[in-house]
Amino acid sequence: MRTARGQLWHLPQLAVILWGFTRATPWLPQVRSHWDDLRALAKVIRWGWVRVIRKQGRLAGFVVRDGDILHALYVHPLRQGQGFGRALLAEAKAEAGVLRLWVLEANAAARAFYARQGFVEAARSMGLGNDEGLPDILMVWRGKGESA
Known part of the structure; x- marks a missing residue:
């Protein structure tokens, strides 16, 4: 599995992956066009x-990190459970001592996925x-040697 910087020509495939989740999740309101x-x-x-x-030249997933x-972290619905999300997170963890996300x-x-990857709940919000x-939850991962 190889990661690379996202490029504008990836946009159609990124959108397909994003919409594979957002448009197929009944409890998620559609708030953006x-x-x-x-x-x-x-x-x-x-x-x-x-x-x-990527897998076989097609995008399998992506992460958005600042x-x-x-x-954001999304994996194509047909590629879930194959290690792509873990690989994207592993790269982010290698570059940062701490990672924070709202889920x-x-x-x-x-x-459950983030908990398996070592993230812990740090706070809750009403959204x-x-x-x-x-309602959402702040989850935090701390690398070795990183304190609260």
């Missing part, structure tokens, strides 16, 4: 925050800081 999603993805690509991972803040409380699968307005 496809165009809004594309604009947001293009912006974080230009900022250099996106890393992608320093110690993990904004929606209703997203039990993501919460005032996320686009969907849903």
